[in-house]
Amino acid sequence: MKLNGNEIRPGNVIQHQDSLWKAVKVDAVKPGKGPAYAQVELKNLIDGRKLNERFRSSETVERVRLEQKDFSYLYAEGEQHVFMDTETYDQVSIPADLLGDQAAFLQDGMNVTVESFEGRPIGVSLPEQVVLEIAETEPTVKGQTASSSYKPAVLENGLRVMVPPHISGNVKIVVNTETLEYVKRAD
Structure with a gap:
């Protein structure tokens, strides 16, 4: 087209x-x-x-129109990530460098859409939001909760995001996979 x-x-x-x-x-x-x-x-x-x-x-x-098919993430094997077709149970490996920053968000059993061109996988579309746990963050300073400032936090997958001051360590939060931004505290 x-x-x-x-x-x-x-x-x-x-x-x-x-x-x-x-x-x-x-x-x-x-x-x-x-x-x-x-x-x-x-x-x-x-x-x-x-x-x-x-x-x-x-x-x-x-x-170019890409073929899109639903897959489930299985595991990482060296520099490859293995996905399973949810209909035929066929497995496909995609190199980590092709996934880029998205690889950090992959979780066991996560449903993704694999995009391919002429039968060759070239990318993955992740869910818009994922739930991750905060590994570490700075302690809350008394009186800081009233301001609209954010503080840095490191997630369980190693990524850094900015979170509101009332969020502490070992708390699960929802993160936008496209913008790498904090969305809300997970229930």
């Missing part, structure tokens, strides 16, 4: 420079002189490289 350069949206997967790229960030730019264009930050789905590219509205790019 052809797309004009100004129709590219974040999340679109396009074929560009003989490779697959995912649009991460798109800014519409209208300079005072010359035609408008879309400044697109692209991430290569094969090797993880990043690229900033300008697309004019007169240019066309090929949008």
